[in-house]
Amino acid sequence: MIYSFLPKLNLLILSQLILVSISYAQGNEKKGTWVGSLESNSQYYFEDKSRMVVPPDQPFRSNTYLSIQYNLRSWTAGLQLESYLPNAILNMNPQYKGVGLGTAYINYKAKKADYTLGYFYDQFGSGLIFRAWEDRSLGINNAILGARIRYNPTPFLHLTTLGGRQRSGFTLSKGMLAGLNAELEVFPLIHKSNGSLTIGFSYFGRYESTYIADPNFKLLTNSFSERINYTKNNFFASVELVQKSNDAVINNLVSINNDFIKPGSAFLANMGYSKNGKGLNLVWRRLENMNFMSEREPTIYGFEQSGLNYNDKILNYVPAINKQHTYSLSNIYVFQAQKLVSIDPFANIGKAGEIGGMIDFFYDIKKGTKVGGKHGTKIELAMSSYYNLAGSYTLYPPDYSTSWITTGQEYFSDYSLEITKKFNSSLNGNLEFVKQSFNNRLITGAARVKIETSIISTRWWIKTGTKSSTKISFEHMWASSDRKNWVEGMIEYNFNGHFSAYASDMYNYGYDPDGDLIDHITDPFDIHFYSFGGTYKKGTFRATLNVGRQRGGLVCTGGICRYVPPSTGVGLSVIKVF
Amino acid sequence: MKPLKILSIILLCSCFAYGQQDMPSCKLLGLDGETYEVMGDFSVPDRLYVISFWATWCAPCIVELEELNDVYEEWIKQVDFTLIAVSVDDARTEMRVNSFVKGKGWPFIILKDTNQELKRRLGINDVPHVLIVKNKKIIYAHTGYTAGDEIELLETLKKYKS
Numbered sequence: 001m002i003y004s005f006l007p008k009l010n011l012l013i014l015s016q017l018i019l020v021s022i023s024y025a026q027g028n029e030k031k032g033t034w035v036g037s038l039e040s041n042s043q044y045y046f047e048d049k050s051r052m053v054v055p056p057d058q059p060f061r062s063n064t065y066l067s068i069q070y071n072l073r074s075w076t077a078g079l080q081l082e083s084y085l086p087n088a089i090l091n092m093n094p095q096y097k098g099v100g101l102g103t104a105y106i107n108y109k110a111k112k113a114d115y116t117l118g119y120f121y122d123q124f125g126s127g128l129i130f131r132a133w134e135d136r137s138l139g140i141n142n143a144i145l146g147a148r149i150r151y152n153p154t155p156f157l158h159l160t161t162l163g164g165r166q167r168s169g170f171t172l173s174k175g176m177l178a179g180l181n182a183e184l185e186v187f188p189l190i191h192k193s194n195g196s197l198t199i200g201f202s203y204f205g206r207y208e209s210t211y212i213a214d215p216n217f218k219l220l221t222n223s224f225s226e227r228i229n230y231t232k233n234n235f236f237a238s239v240e241l242v243q244k245s246n247d248a249v250i251n252n253l254v255s256i257n258n259d260f261i262k263p264g265s266a267f268l269a270n271m272g273y274s275k276n277g278k279g280l281n282l283v284w285r286r287l288e289n290m291n292f293m294s295e296r297e298p299t300i301y302g303f304e305q306s307g308l309n310y311n312d313k314i315l316n317y318v319p320a321i322n323k324q325h326t327y328s329l330s331n332i333y334v335f336q337a338q339k340l341v342s343i344d345p346f347a348n349i350g351k352a353g354e355i356g357g358m359i360d361f362f363y364d365i366k367k368g369t370k371v372g373g374k375h376g377t378k379i380e381l382a383m384s385s386y387y388n389l390a391g392s393y394t395l396y397p398p399d400y401s402t403s404w405i406t407t408g409q410e411y412f413s414d415y416s417l418e419i420t421k422k423f424n425s426s427l428n429g430n431l432e433f434v435k436q437s438f439n440n441r442l443i444t445g446a447a448r449v450k451i452e453t454s455i456i457s458t459r460w461w462i463k464t465g466t467k468s469s470t471k472i473s474f475e476h477m478w479a480s481s482d483r484k485n486w487v488e489g490m491i492e493y494n495f496n497g498h499f500s501a502y503a504s505d506m507y508n509y510g511y512d513p514d515g516d517l518i519d520h521i522t523d524p525f526d527i528h529f530y531s532f533g534g535t536y537k538k539g540t541f542r543a544t545l546n547v548g549r550q551r552g553g554l555v556c557t558g559g560i561c562r563y564v565p566p567s568t569g570v571g572l573s574v575i576k577v578f
Numbered sequence: 579m580k581p582l583k584i585l586s587i588i589l590l591c592s593c594f595a596y597g598q599q600d601m602p603s604c605k606l607l608g609l610d611g612e613t614y615e616v617m618g619d620f621s622v623p624d625r626l627y628v629i630s631f632w633a634t635w636c637a638p639c640i641v642e643l644e645e646l647n648d649v650y651e652e653w654i655k656q657v658d659f660t661l662i663a664v665s666v667d668d669a670r671t672e673m674r675v676n677s678f679v680k681g682k683g684w685p686f687i688i689l690k691d692t693n694q695e696l697k698r699r700l701g702i703n704d705v706p707h708v709l710i711v712k713n714k715k716i717i718y719a720h721t722g723y724t725a726g727d728e729i730e731l732l733e734t735l736k737k738y739k740s
Binding site for chain 1: 599600609670673692699702703
């Protein structure tokens with residue numbers, strides 16, 4: 001790879017010179033266009049004596065991203081500079097250090113083909129075997145450095161081939177990667193115009209040498225995905241089958257064992273029916289040993305702490321499939337998809353994946369009816385349950401065999417009903433009821449706590465003037481164990497469309513030091529998590545300043561999570577798209 | 579080396595004096611399973627296109643689109659425009675989009691940017707993010723939503739109508 005032979009700074013300057021020279025060399029020809037964005041998220045951590053929270057050695061920390069693209073006719077070149085100075089905000093992937101070039105690429109679009117050299121993002125199918133993407137709040141940027149060609153020999157056949165190595169912080173992981181994706185739209189081929197039928201196939205492979213003298217696994221790990229999607233009128237359905245070849249399994253989050261070699265698989269089915277005013281959607285998914293990374297073993301940072309905790313070097317996207325709630329308390333006991341293998345006789349756990357599904361129902365009670373009122377009423381019902389794979393699990397020797405259909409113990413369930421109603425041009429309301437069950441022992445392997453919750457949440461938007469408005473929310477959660485009950489209130493006032501201020505408090509009460517707790521150490525008392533701040537926004541500029549307490553726990557985006565330690569401090573976030 | 583770094587960044591930023599923003603080209607899936615090209619398939623000369631980036635998990639996005647849904651018929655009488663709502667839901671929630679949209683009864687054109695390719699090409703960090711595009715040029719953009727933002731949107735549409 002070119003990258004490994006060039007010092008970081010030289011590549012930075014080289015890529016900028018490419019951009020600049022494309023821009024200036026065009027002389028009087030049609031000028032190209034620039035797109036860019038700047039995002040900076042900073043935190044200053046305070047000491048909070050009552051919580052016994054001590055700030056880190058460097059209490060000021062900041063993550064900043066400058067992203068620039070230049071487009072000229074069929075050419076696009078871009079780069080992203082990243083700065084984690086004086087250090088990255090707490091508990092980000094430790095690979096993010098200092099300042100450097102995050103990504104850079106050059107792309108050429110021809111009539112039937114698209115060529116990219118440098119870093120690129122992509123996804124095959126639903127991402128179960130490969131997804132490269134960026135999520136700054138989670139510290140994920142697993143772009144691939146290499147080459148990619150997309151080719152459409154006909155308008156209904158889409159081919160992609162790619163190869164390279166994956167980004168890990170400002171370095172590259174060791175695995176050599178190659179992939180192929182094909183999508184065929186069948187109906188145009190057979191001159192059928194009503195509906196759509198697409199067949200997809202993907203291959204993704206990782207080659208990595210090993211320190212193990214006589215490995216029981218092949219150095220090349222292969223994965224395949226076969227898909228079919230069908231849509232006709234109001235009906236749609238899709239099925240995806242995934243296979244991953246035999247590979248060494250990571251146990252206990254840190255290392256592989258040459259005597260524990262297993263294949264992986266996944267099955268994902270989705271179908272739905274929707275017509276104006278109503279929609280039904282069903283999802284069923286089974287995962288078995290679907291952890292797939294660009295290196296077999298994660299970087300180790302301490303006892304049972306590894307790159308896996310920071311989503312480092314992940315190749316595929318395996319999110320939890322359940323409703324992504326918009327209220328705070330519904331996101332305290334949050335489920336992560338169970339793609340890892342864990343056999344721990346001390347905690348009485350044997351698991352190799354998950355099986356379960358989700359049902360969604362959406363209904364619009366029409367305007368002008370008695371219940372619908374003048375503006376209509378929207379109802380959303382979502383139900384999901386996920387279980388361990390039933391089977392037999394042994395630690396000596398490490399092995400398991402699972403059933404394809406039968407469910408084991410339940411990991412998590414989430415049932416919710418959400419009602420949204422506009423009362424008049426000045427008043428909008430939302431009300432949600434949620435019931436969750438969270439089996440902490442089986443999900444995390446730690447404390448033997450199972451939590452049942454009932455949550456009621458409501459949010460109101462009130463227009464107080466042409467451009468001024470107020471947003472108020474109130475939530476309460478009853479929990480059967482752990483830290484027990486929570487209540488939250490929030491008020492936000494928007495002064496003129498540009499400036500808004502908010503204050504919120506999340507209060508946890510009913511803490512019992514002798515109760516069934518997930519964590520006996522952090523904040524061992526009833527506690528207020530207060531927060532207040534303001535936002536200024538104009539066009540594509542936004543700046544937010546806030547002061548408050550951060551609850552220790554998982555922060556999740558798109559079903560992928562990052563652990564955030566308990567902290568108290570002030571935060572500043574600035575975003576500009578230009 | 580530090581001055582070199584700063585110099586190179588300044589050199590780069592100086593290029594921003596040039597050009598104006600074109601809408602990039604990108605292929606996205608529609609609710610009907612067909613592939614659409616932005617903006618190739620939405621390029622009627624002088625027509626105004628409102629492009630709203632949203633997600634099923636983004637509360638302010640939904641409030642904004644519900645608000646636009648409520649005033650859509652009234653606005654269309656004043657300004658002829660097309661509203662394209664681009665969902666950035668990824669594989670976690672993408673499967674809910676069809677039923678979600680129909681359940682809301684939104685009459686807009688819905689496209690799916692499942693791996694955020696168009697969002698990335700536009701340099702968009704967060705949703706909601708709204709653009710007005712005319713003749714493939716971005717003539718207005720705003721990020722975030724607070725009640726009343728739609729008034730500025732309507733004023734801008736009226737200003738640029740042919």
